[in-house]
Amino acid sequence: MLKPILFLLSFLAVTPAIAQAGNGITIGHTDSVFSKTLNEPRKLWIYVPESNNKDARSPVLYLLDGDDLFLTAASIVSHLGESNSNSVIPDMIIVGIGNTDRTRDLTPTHDPEHKTSGGAEKFTTFIEKELIPYVDNHYPTVPHRVLTGHSFAGLFVMNTVSNHPTLFNSYLALDPSVWWNKMQPLKQIQANIGRQNFGGQKLFIGLSNLNDTAAARKDTTNATIATRSHLGVRDVFQHTSNKSVNFRYKYFPDETHGTLPMPGIYDGLKAIFDFYKRPSFSRIGERGFNADSLLNAHYTNVSKQMGYTILPPESLVSGLAWLCSMRNMPKEQLQYYKLNLTNYPKSVQAHLQLGEYYEQINDKKAAIDYYTKALALQEDRELRNYIKELKGK
Amino acid sequence: MLKPILFLLSFLAVTPAIAQAGNGITIGHTDSVFSKTLNEPRKLWIYVPESNNKDARSPVLYLLDGDDLFLTAASIVSHLGESNSNSVIPDMIIVGIGNTDRTRDLTPTHDPEHKTSGGAEKFTTFIEKELIPYVDNHYPTVPHRVLTGHSFAGLFVMNTVSNHPTLFNSYLALDPSVWWNKMQPLKQIQANIGRQNFGGQKLFIGLSNLNDTAAARKDTTNATIATRSHLGVRDVFQHTSNKSVNFRYKYFPDETHGTLPMPGIYDGLKAIFDFYKRPSFSRIGERGFNADSLLNAHYTNVSKQMGYTILPPESLVSGLAWLCSMRNMPKEQLQYYKLNLTNYPKSVQAHLQLGEYYEQINDKKAAIDYYTKALALQEDRELRNYIKELKGK
Numbered sequence: 203m204l205k206p207i208l209f210l211l212s213f214l215a216v217t218p219a220i221a222q223a224g225n226g227i228t229i230g231h232t233d234s235v236f237s238k239t240l241n242e243p244r245k246l247w248i249y250v251p252e253s254n255n256k257d258a259r260s261p262v263l264y265l266l267d268g269d270d271l272f273l274t275a276a277s278i279v280s281h282l283g284e285s286n287s288n289s290v291i292p293d294m295i296i297v298g299i300g301n302t303d304r305t306r307d308l309t310p311t312h313d314p315e316h317k318t319s320g321g322a323e324k325f326t327t328f329i330e331k332e333l334i335p336y337v338d339n340h341y342p343t344v345p346h347r348v349l350t351g352h353s354f355a356g357l358f359v360m361n362t363v364s365n366h367p368t369l370f371n372s373y374l375a376l377d378p379s380v381w382w383n384k385m386q387p388l389k390q391i392q393a394n395i396g397r398q399n400f401g402g403q404k405l406f407i408g409l410s411n412l413n414d415t416a417a418a419r420k421d422t423t424n425a426t427i428a429t430r431s432h433l434g435v436r437d438v439f440q441h442t443s444n445k446s447v448n449f450r451y452k453y454f455p456d457e458t459h460g461t462l463p464m465p466g467i468y469d470g471l472k473a474i475f476d477f478y479k480r481p482s483f484s485r486i487g488e489r490g491f492n493a494d495s496l497l498n499a500h501y502t503n504v505s506k507q508m509g510y511t512i513l514p515p516e517s518l519v520s521g522l523a524w525l526c527s528m529r530n531m532p533k534e535q536l537q538y539y540k541l542n543l544t545n546y547p548k549s550v551q552a553h554l555q556l557g558e559y560y561e562q563i564n565d566k567k568a569a570i571d572y573y574t575k576a577l578a579l580q581e582d583r584e585l586r587n588y589i590k591e592l593k594g595k
Numbered sequence: 596m597l598k599p600i601l602f603l604l605s606f607l608a609v610t611p612a613i614a615q616a617g618n619g620i621t622i623g624h625t626d627s628v629f630s631k632t633l634n635e636p637r638k639l640w641i642y643v644p645e646s647n648n649k650d651a652r653s654p655v656l657y658l659l660d661g662d663d664l665f666l667t668a669a670s671i672v673s674h675l676g677e678s679n680s681n682s683v684i685p686d687m688i689i690v691g692i693g694n695t696d697r698t699r700d701l702t703p704t705h706d707p708e709h710k711t712s713g714g715a716e717k718f719t720t721f722i723e724k725e726l727i728p729y730v731d732n733h734y735p736t737v738p739h740r741v742l743t744g745h746s747f748a749g750l751f752v753m754n755t756v757s758n759h760p761t762l763f764n765s766y767l768a769l770d771p772s773v774w775w776n777k778m779q780p781l782k783q784i785q786a787n788i789g790r791q792n793f794g795g796q797k798l799f800i801g802l803s804n805l806n807d808t809a810a811a812r813k814d815t816t817n818a819t820i821a822t823r824s825h826l827g828v829r830d831v832f833q834h835t836s837n838k839s840v841n842f843r844y845k846y847f848p849d850e851t852h853g854t855l856p857m858p859g860i861y862d863g864l865k866a867i868f869d870f871y872k873r874p875s876f877s878r879i880g881e882r883g884f885n886a887d888s889l890l891n892a893h894y895t896n897v898s899k900q901m902g903y904t905i906l907p908p909e910s911l912v913s914g915l916a917w918l919c920s921m922r923n924m925p926k927e928q929l930q931y932y933k934l935n936l937t938n939y940p941k942s943v944q945a946h947l948q949l950g951e952y953y954e955q956i957n958d959k960k961a962a963i964d965y966y967t968k969a970l971a972l973q974e975d976r977e978l979r980n981y982i983k984e985l986k987g988k
Contacts, residue, residue, distance in 0.1 A: 225626070227640065228619040229666060247620065273622060277670030281857045288853045456865070460681045464674045464861065472849070 229276050230296070235336045239328040240302075246333075247272040247298030250341060251285050257548075260295045261346035261508065262337060263471075264329070264370070266308070266355035268298020271463055275350070278468050284515065291475040292508070294348070295341050299333070308354040310361040313383040322361045330369055344510050348474065352376040352463045357387060360435065363405055363447075364391060364398065371509065372404040372474045376466040377412075377459050381431035388434050395438050400447035406473050407436055407450075408466035410457045428459075450474070477507045480515075483522055487529040493522060513545045520555065535559065550580045566592060622669050623689070628729045632721040633695075639726075640665040640691030643734060644678050650941075653688045654739035654901065655730060656864075657722070657763070659701070659748035661691020664856055668743070671861050677908065684868040685901070687741070688734050692726070701747040703754040706776040715754045723762055737903050741867065745769040745856045750780060753828065756798055756840075757784060757791065764902065765797040765867045769859040770805075770852050774824035781827050788831050793840035799866050800829055800843075801859035803850045821852075843867070870900045873908075876915055880922040886915060906938045913948065928952065943973045959985060 230249040237244055247268040251260055265275050275296050280286060283293040301307070305319050312320030337343060349370040351359040356378030363373040380388040409432045412418075418426040419433065439449040450473040454465055481500050485491040497514055505512045523538035539559055542552040557572035573589050623642040630637055640661040644653055658668050668689050673679060676686040694700070698712050705713030730736060742763040744752040749771030756766040773781040802825045805811075811819040812826065832842040843866040847858055874893050878884040890907055898905045916931035932952055935945040950965035966982050 225624045226619065226621040227623045227625060227665065228621050230620045231618045232620060233618070272620065273670045274674055277666045278857070281667055282854065286853075288851070290854060456862075458681070460679075461675065461683060464671070465858070468857065 229273070229280075233340075235333060237328045237332050239324060239332060240307075242302055244302070244328070244333070245269075245300035247296070247300065248341070249276040249279065249296035249298075251279070251283060251293035251295065253285060253293065258293070259342045259344045260293050261348070261371075262295045262297055262341075262343050263348045263350060264333075265296055265298040266349075266351035266358060267301060267304075267353075269300045271350075271352065271467075272296070272298040274464050275467055278464070278471065282468070282471060287517070289515070289518075290479050291471050292478060295337075295343060297333070297337050297341075299329075304354060308351075308358040309382055310357070311383050311386050319383075322358055323365070325358070326362055326366060326369070330366070344508075346371050346508050346510065348372045348374060348471075350374040350376075350467060350470070351378075352466065353459065354379050354382075357382055360387060360391065363400065363403065364394065367398075367400045367403050367447075370403070372406070374406045374408075374467065374470040374474065376408045376462050376470070377410055377428075377432060378407065378435060379428070379431075380435045381427045385427070385431055385434075388431050388438075391435060392438055395442045395444055398444060398446070400444070402446060402448060404448040404450065404474050405439065406452070406470040407439065408452050408454060408462060408470055409433075409436060410459050410462040410466075411453075411455050412459060478504060480518055483525065486522060486525050486534075487531055493534075497522070514541070516542050516546050516549060516551065519545075520551070523555065532563070548579060550576050553579065561592070566595070622666070622673075626733075628726060630721045630725050632717060632725060633700075635695060637695070637721070637726070638662075638693035640689070640693065641734070642669040642672065642689035642691075644672070644676060644686035644688065646678060646686065651686070652735045652737045653686050654741070654764075655688045655690055655734075655736050656741045656743060657726075658689055658691040659742075659744035659751060660694060660697075660746075662693045664743075664745065664860075665689070665691040667857050668860055671857070671864065675861070675864060680910070682908070682911075683872050684864050685871060685905075688730075688736060690726070690730050690734075692722075697747060701744075701751040702775055703750070704776050704779050712776075715751055716758070718751070719755055719759060719762070723759070737901075739764050739901050739903065741765045741767060741864075743767040743769075743860060743863070744771075745859065746852065747772050747775075750775055753780060753784065756793065756796065757787065760791075760793045760796050760840075763796070765799070767799045767801075767860065767863040767867065769801045769855050769863070770803055770821075770825060771800065771828060772821070772824075773828045774820045778820070778824055778827075781824050781831075784828060785831055788835045788837055791837060791839070793837070795839055795841060797841040797843065797867050798832065799845070799863040800832065801845050801847060801855060801863055802826075802829060803852050803855040803859075804846075804848050805852060871897060873911055876918065879915065879918050879927075880924055886927075890915075907934070909935050909939050909942060909944065912938075913944070916948065925956070941972060943969050946972065954985070959988070 230247060233246040233248050234243050235246060263275060263279065265271055275298065279291070279294050279296060282288050282290040285293055303318050305316050306321040307325040308322060309316070309319040310322040334347070347370045349359055349362060356375040357380055359373050359375040360378045360380060362369060380391065412432070413426050413429040415429065415433065418429040421430070436451055439447065440451060452469050452473070454462060457465055481496055483493055483496070486493045501512055501514050519538050519542045523535045526535035526538065536559060539552065539556045542549065543556060546552050553572045553576035557569045557576060560568035560572065570589060570592055573585060577585050577589065623640060626639040626641050627636050628639060656668060656672065658664055668691065672684070672687050672689060675681050675683040678686055696711050698709050699714040700718040701715060702709070702712040703715040727740070740763045742752055742755060749768040750773055752766050752768040753771045753773060755762060773784065805825070806819050806822040808822065808826065811822040814823070829844055832840065833844060845862050845866070847855060850858055874889055876886055876889070879886045894905055894907050912931050912935045916928045919928035919931065929952060932945065932949045935942065936949060939945050946965045946969035950962045950969060953961035953965065963982060963985055966978060970978050970982065
């Protein structure tokens with residue numbers, strides 16, 4: 203009975219998010235899109251999660267300051283995602299946007315001290331009309347988008363969630379520079395919060411430890427303007443009665459402005475996707491524990507939150523079948539293998555597992571049938587010989 | 596006066612830790628060393644921090660489970676290190692060790708249920724006699740080493756700090772599997788802690804949230820053996836009167852066993868290098884604030900802790916000079932530029948900054964002298980023309 207398991211293992215090898223070309227270790231590639239709106243080419247830093255499923259499509263993390271933060275974001279998504287089997291957040295495509303004139307693109311209003319400033323709306327037009335269509339045309343996306351930014355880019359995130367709330371599904375702003383231009387952005391958010399419709403979207407704000415908070419609140423000098431503005435925008439969303447925004451906040455007492463992005467993106471994505479994590483099925487088989495209804499309820503909710511259908515992952519359902527076999531529940535074991543075949547009809551693994559199941563209960567005919575179907579999906583000399591052997595027995 | 600600043604900027608461009616070959620984004624390369632001890636080749640995952648200083652040498656992070664954790668560790672070191680200007684920890688070379696027979700290499704005693712288990716001492720011999728010499732011969736290292744491992748690899752870290760405490764300077768163990776083989780490793784640590792000499796080395800243990808802690812302590816079944824063992828090893832080091840080990844501990848209530856490595860390595864490295872972070876010089880020029888003695892004391896201590904001389908970084912001292920120029924302290928400004936020239940005599944930047952300084956105080960002769968020396972270190976057509984222009988004035 204060992205042989206089919208060996209086949210399985212060879213098919214199941216997890217594809218890591220990092221690849222090798224020659225002896226270089228590669229995590230993504232660069233791309234470029236020419237923007238008519240901005241009249242310049244924009245460099246993109248692209249991460250596409252590897253998947254065993256060639257048809258996999260993924261939500262997209264749009265990452266501002268892509269040149270600086272690409273490695274940070276790619277490692278976090280790879281660490282928390284499905285490919286790494288942590289499955290705390292979905293596998294995501296990352297589109298890091300490189301900077302050309304950072305102050306121009308990320309600031310919402312013109313400050314005469316910064317000649318090119320005030321171009322945030324134009325930059326948003328580029329993202330909406332040019333970048334998102336380009337990404338959706340060239341990469342395997344689903345229509346679920348997260349926008350992430352730190353510092354000036356956090357200010358841009360705040361501007362986008364305020365003025366274009368449905369452009370992204372979730373917004374992640376770290377130390378957003380709402381102190382810009384004499385605190386104008388903060389004042390505008392404060393003035394509009396009551397009547398704004400955020401469409402139910404999610405907003406996560408993460409703040410680093412800039413100054414003594416209590417002292418900063420009392421201060422009026424420029425030395426504490428960043429801290430006061432950060433706390434100010436946090437206060438607005440924490441105390442508003444506006445229910446159209448799903449607000450999360452975390453303070454990072456051990457981080458500086460410069461170190462915030464890594465723990466900020468890490469905890470921000472966990473907060474935004476807090477509905478995503480797989481529930482525990484360790485009580486399967488116990489009286490009163492209904493694994494099927496838990497599985498259905500979880501993926502119905504995940505699908506609703508993501509905005510498109512998400513089937514129970516093949517690896518999870520295989521795991522449930524394995525638990526059932528350990529706990530002597532052959533009927534349920536078979537049912538989970540069949541569920542995988544229904545959900546993933548082109549899966550070699552789903553066919554092999556059913557073949558192995560039938561071989562174990564001595565239904566040779568059914569076993570040969572599923573092994574043969576697996577072989578038709580993917581040629582394998584060892585499997586071909588094994589089927590021949592089985593037929594001869 | 597703008598032109599010299601433009602020169603400076605072009606020389607100062609920060610080299611990112613990620614590079615591009617074609618349109619691939621590369622973070623490191625693989626290498627291989629043949630082990631006579633283990634009679635097999637071992638694959639290595641290598642990250643070398645980029646530096647503006649070609650002579651830079653770095654401490655080494657030895658990373659177990661290198662195939663799984665390389666991207667995670669590389670992004671953390673790149674994020675917290677000097678190259679990224681966060682400077683919370685030193686720039687480090689990472690040597691990720693790929694697995695062949697993980698259970699064989701990482702377990703210290705033989706458990707008959709795992710045929711090849713019990714090879715940790717042999718694997719340590721490979722690291723000590725073959726791997727470290729290879730790395731020191733092929734990469735720009737300094738003799739300061741950190742060993743990092745998670746789960747079975749955390750068990751290996753605990754075995755190494757116990758039996759070979761001076762092989763590494765610091766040890767970072769995450770959810771160490773001291774439950775191995777009926778808790779034998781834990782029992783051994785408990786038995787020996789009183790008489791062991793750890794040589795003053797550092798040990799960081801990070802634990803994830805496995806079970807309800809209070810309930811697990813009372814339980815005696817296998818379901819909670821991991822939690823009880825993790826807490827047990829934490830207790831030993833937290834309560835020992837043995838002062839020869841510098842112990843740090845952090846509990847991660849929001850992490851599972853699988854997600855622990857990223858926040859665990861992040862916070863572990865911050866804890867191990869808590870002496871490293873640059874002090875704040877924002878009060879420079881204020882009465883009673885002695886920047887020089889702070890600078891000296893800090894880098895004397897950093898050198899002592901690292902075990903080799905570390906000069907104040909050129910970028911930090913340039914920053915101090917800039918602060919002095921803002922606060923009208925030309926004498927101190929000049930002194931910091933000269934300190935950089937003393938510490939980094941081959942630095943183009945150090946010469947350019949002195950040239951610019953003398954140009955600003957209208958000492959044309961000295962300015963031309965330093966610009967000319969910069970040119971001798973690195974040819975630059977614009978700079979050559981600028982010197983000619985200056986001479987003609």
